[in-house]
Amino acid sequence: MAHLHQGIQRLLGQFGIKISRIDAGTSRPLPDVLANHPVPDANPVWPLPRGNKAMTNDRIRQDFGRYEAWHYAYEFEGGLSFPIKTAFPGPLTDLVQRPLLRYRHFMPYLLQACGGSLQGKRVLDIACNSGFWSVQCALLGANVVAFDARPELIEQAELIASIVGVENIEFRQLDFWEMRPENLGGTFDVVLNLGILYHLPDPLEALRLTRKMARDCILLDTEIYPSRKATIRLRWEEPRAIRSANRSGIVALPSKQSLELMFRDIGMRSWSEVPLHTGEMPRDYLDGYRASWLIKV
Ligand SMILES: C[S@@+](CC[C@H](N)C(=O)[O-])C[C@H]1O[C@@H](n2cnc3c(N)ncnc32)[C@H](O)[C@@H]1O
Numbered sequence: 001m002a003h004l005h006q007g008i009q010r011l012l013g014q015f016g017i018k019i020s021r022i023d024a025g026t027s028r029p030l031p032d033v034l035a036n037h038p039v040p041d042a043n044p045v046w047p048l049p050r051g052n053k054a055m056t057n058d059r060i061r062q063d064f065g066r067y068e069a070w071h072y073a074y075e076f077e078g079g080l081s082f083p084i085k086t087a088f089p090g091p092l093t094d095l096v097q098r099p100l101l102r103y104r105h106f107m108p109y110l111l112q113a114c115g116g117s118l119q120g121k122r123v124l125d126i127a128c129n130s131g132f133w134s135v136q137c138a139l140l141g142a143n144v145v146a147f148d149a150r151p152e153l154i155e156q157a158e159l160i161a162s163i164v165g166v167e168n169i170e171f172r173q174l175d176f177w178e179m180r181p182e183n184l185g186g187t188f189d190v191v192l193n194l195g196i197l198y199h200l201p202d203p204l205e206a207l208r209l210t211r212k213m214a215r216d217c218i219l220l221d222t223e224i225y226p227s228r229k230a231t232i233r234l235r236w237e238e239p240r241a242i243r244s245a246n247r248s249g250i251v252a253l254p255s256k257q258s259l260e261l262m263f264r265d266i267g268m269r270s271w272s273e274v275p276l277h278t279g280e281m282p283r284d285y286l287d288g289y290r291a292s293w294l295i296k297v
Contacts, residue, residue, distance in 0.1 A: 028263070028270045038277070042108040044100055045139045047075035051165020063159050067152060069242045071129050072099055076163060088241040092284055099132050101281050102194075102221065106274045106292045107136075110219050113294055114190065118142040124188040124213055127176065127196035129243070131157030131169070137192075138166040145184050147174035149246035175246065176200060179209055187215045197222040199237065199245040203254050204262050211266055214297045218268075221292040223253060223284065230258040256291060263295060271295040 057080055064070070070085040073096040084094055092098070114121060119141035125134040128146035130153055138144050138161070146169060148154055157171045174183065176196065181187050191214040193207075200206045210218055225233040233253040237245040245251055254262070256273070263271050274292040276285060284290040 028268070029272045039108040039112045042104065042111050044103040044107075044136050046100060047077050047081070048135065048160070048164050049139075050077050050080075050163060052163055055163055060163055067156060070156070071153075071243050072132050074130075074160065086241060092282055093243060095282055098282050102292075103136065104278075105276070105281060105285065106219060106221060106294070109274050109294050110190065110217065111140075113217050113296070118190065121189040122186075123190045123192065124184065125192045125194075126179065126210070126213075127194070127199075128157055128171065129153050129195075131160045131171065133192055133194060134169050134171070135160055135164055135166060137190075138168045139164070142168065142190070144169040145172065145188070146170070147172040147179070147184070149173070149175045150242060153242060176206065176209075179213060181213060184213070188213055189216045190214070191218045193218055194221040195243075198224075198253050199251055201250045201252055203232070203252050203259070204265065207259075207262050208266050211268065211297050216297065218295040218297060219292065220259075220295060221290070222259075223290050224259065224288075225253040225255040226288045227255040228257060229255060230261050231255045232258050259293070263293075269296045 057078075060076070060080060064074075064082050068085065069087065070082065071093070073082060073084045075081040084096065086093070095101075111117065117140065118137055121142045123134075123137045123142040123144045125131075125137065125144055125146035128134050128148050131146060134144045134146040134157065146157065148157070148171075151173050154171045154173045157169075161167075161169050161171070172184070191210055193210045197203050197206055197220070207220075210220075225231055232255070234250050235253065236249070237251045238248050239246050260271070271293050274294060279286065282290075
């Protein structure tokens, strides 16, 4: 039955139609942002520009080679490209197009919520990994602060930013639980909470801290527990790959319903799930194991 339901949702999704059960208790839609269909497309800057002319191909290859693992594949102008590098392959994370498809999924809505541009906005990129999102936002004119718990990822992110030649990003090594305005130079117009919630043990507290960082918008993108009930699944995670939690321990996977209850409990002003408008998305989004929200604080 669940498969049939998902199949129908996916089919209708290809025509831009989405059926949702409305729970009057939890939903607080963002009429101004998501009612305005269709939102204009937004595409990542890809391949990445080579703004730093002093960095030769050989030098870049050498710098990439210093790291055993790369979470994203990178492509630069002039045909220079690097694959995902991991000792822990997986069908979802090994999809080279994954960040580009995610960008086309939720960035149009974020841009629309920000009046069409990130120019001059202060953006926080939580758990930035090697800086894919930070660099894209910097290329859109944002002033970005980004952090990750893993020092080697901060080095990688600095390398990417220096090849591209963007200077409007400050990368920091920081643990999520140390995130507060006084540690990061104040609050932000936009907070990117992408791919991190399900690597943490306490989603309610994590969302509370995220809210404290934001003065306008949060973009949340997370794996979810596929239940219609307000359920949280606990599981154990080891810090084995550079995309994982940074310590061994319990991590929590909330369902959509439980996430929306949390938004309400925290007092978020309004929120909407970003609709799937194309079947050209990674399977976890299409099959209801991952979703994104635009939240106004
Ligand atoms: C799945 S990757 C997501 C990367 C990126 N935000 C995205 O969505 O494409 C998870 C990232 O979270 C980082 N991370 C895990 N636990 C963390 C913590 N406690 N504090 C800060 N970063 C953490 C990892 O190092 C990794 O870069």
